[in-house]
Amino acid sequence: MNVQTIIDIVQFVSAILLMTAILFQNRGSGLGAAFGGEGNVYRSKRGLEKSLFVLSIILSVIFLVTALINFIF
Numbered sequence: 289m290n291v292q293t294i295i296d297i298v299q300f301v302s303a304i305l306l307m308t309a310i311l312f313q314n315r316g317s318g319l320g321a322a323f324g325g326e327g328n329v330y331r332s333k334r335g336l337e338k339s340l341f342v343l344s345i346i347l348s349v350i351f352l353v354t355a356l357i358n359f360i361f
Contacts, residue, residue, distance in 0.1 A: 299354035302351045
């Protein structure tokens with residue numbers, strides 16, 4: 289395996305994991321807020337929600353770096 293193949297695999301895996309992490313985040317509870325649900329309640333992230341938020345930031349940085357490396361080489 290050459291370096292280009294490894295970078296492509298890392299970029300593909302980080303893209304899949306980033307999509308998964310973003311989809312697992314629950315923001316505003318969907319249509320429930322439109323019909324009198326939680327509405328505009330702002331609170332701090334805790335537990336798994338905070339971990340998913342941090343993971344999505346890390347994965348987006350990994351994806352960006354691998355995309356820039358692919359662009360340069």
